[in-house]
């Protein structure tokens with residue numbers, strides 16, 4: 134394994150003491166840990182071979198969005214843009230909102246820094262996410278998003294992490310900490326995009342206190358060559374609700390670990406995701422829902438379309454602890470293979486140690502539905518176009534579930550475009 | 566317009582249609598009645614080219630073409646429309662996206678230009694109103710979670726937008742209350758013209774109170790065993806099908 138650490142440490146960013154302490158702890162953990170190999174069950178179908186190459190430190194650029202191929206999603210609300218890990222004030226737009234605090238780690242005041250120190254790393258556990266130590270070790274900046282007790286954020290918050298390195302492989306690391314205090318509500322969209330074959334280590338932690346509601350999306354719209362090892366780790370206290378939506382358009386190596394911890398009674402999580410792969414892309418979603426307490430619910434749906442020689446991995450673990458009576462958990466993973474050389478490894482993993490629970494799961498790999506295809510053709514839609522429309526519908530059904538209008542409006546044309554569908558996308562909205 | 570001669574068809578190696586003959590000329594409205602399982606829907610499926618239905622004998626001519634030689638979408642392009650007895654749900658594709666794709670494809674095949682989004686949206690809204698469906702149905706997934714009656718209205722809406730030459734309605738009246746039935750009847754009557762024909766598959770004479778057919782046929786045992794005028798429907802309503810001997814062809 135090439136050294137993933139040195140180029141980033143050499144990039145020498147002066148950091149405050151509390152960040153430095155975090156870095157040193159991360160450094161020690163990273164240096165004493167072994168990277169997973171395919172002999173590790175959790176990494177059986179995903180090789181880290183693509184990381185065995187020299188990486189350079191990501192560099193700052195002042196080029197315009199157009200020059201670096203950044204198409205900013207037009208969602209309403211505030212937007213924080215980072216290019217190659219560096220904050221771009223000129224591309225960002227933060228709307229004033231008394232319900233929230235939105236700061237970068239590097240500019241946190243002492244009160245905010247104390248909150249960050251208290252919560253950062255409290256959800257993610259190294260043994261579930263070895264790359265979190267690397268993320269800590271090079272921590273220079275990050276985003277802290279706090280929604281104040283009893284408040285509702287006025288508008289969605291969008292975090293854009295873009296990579297502009299093309300010829301060279303840069304490495305960079307991103308960090309997000311969301312603290313949704315008691316009975317607060319907010320919407321946050323994480324957006325990863327970029328060119329070339331750089332490596333990104335994107336780690337997010339969400340803390341939902343009692344009664345908090347967080348609508349979260351994480352969009353991976355990076356290039357087909359991109360490398361990304363990411364993590365989303367959430368802790369839900371009593372009666373908290375997390376709606377988390379994941380989209381991945383391929384990438385050479387993309388591994389996202391999603392760990393949701395139900396820690397307080399009555400917590401609810403709706404977890405949706407889709408992955409679209411072609412060429413030789415590889416995406417691996419590992420999800421793990423920890424039901425540690427009674428009366429929590431989980432609705433998890435992931436769908437994938439895999440073509441050409443691409444390969445996808447989905448592993449959905451639901452762990453119901455002995456105390457977690459009255460748990461209701463549903464997990465569904467459906468995959469469409471559009472070529473004979475495409476590959477999917479899907480595995481639901483239920484570990485149930487409580488007896489009074491309702492738990493359903495299903496994982497399928499199938500072709501498109503014949504009767505739907507016929508129906509479309511009877512309406513004059515040629516078979517090839519009908520297949521495109523059905524592929525689009527297969528994943529768009531998940532987009533339709535999402536609450537944020539502007540996100541649906543952003544993703545639908547993107548999907549239509551991906552499938553090459555000449556759709557009257559958006560005209561249905563005009564009809565409303 | 567449509568000429569079916571000695572049609573035999575099977576599903577899963579089971580003979581369903583056993584020598585069916587039917588002649589529909591331009592502008593005519595035909596009704597087909599018959600007991601459950603007699604092959605009425607099978608006829609519609611076969612005419613639409615549904616996979617799994619094998620034609621073992623006979624031929625079908627539609628507007629001068631060998632229908633059975635055409636792909637399903639080509640049949641639609643030529644002007645054949647089947648309103649399904651059980652319309653298919655397609656989550657994730659909105660009704661509007663579906664309707665536009667469908668109308669665009671049919672118009673393109675006929676050498677007409679596609680409607681722009683604004684004028685198509687207007688047409689779709691009009692059709693929606695004509696079948697008494699809320700405009701919200703244009704935004705929803707195709708037939709997704711629609712009630713039985715709403716699905717039938719949605720079929721009718723598609724028919725209005727596609728302006729086909731031959732409309733086959735497979736039990737579009739089943740499960741409709743009297744108001745909805747009238748909506749369907751009004752839709753069909755408004756579309757009746759000298760160049761458009763209809764084949765109504767129905768269980769109930771009720772529909773024919775609103776849509777006056779030129780001919781009524783009885784389909785039983787995979788064949789048309791009796792044909793007549795509108796009065797035949799009343800006779801069937803009164804006596805059922807048992808008085809007809811399936812062996813005799815009218």
Ligand SMILES: Nc1ncnc2c1ncn2[C@@H]1O[C@H](COP(=O)(O)OP(=O)(O)O)[C@@H](O)[C@H]1O
Pocket residue numbers: 576577579581599600601602603604605606607608
């Ligand atoms: N896909 C199928 N597989 C097996 N049998 C079928 C299938 N479709 C129809 N059939 C059989 O064909 C016969 C005619 O069915 P159908 O055409 O639906 O009748 P109707 O519409 O007149 O009630 C029935 O016996 C039915 O069970």
Ligand SMILES: [Mg+2]
Pocket residue numbers: 605606607650735736
């Ligand atoms: Mg039937």
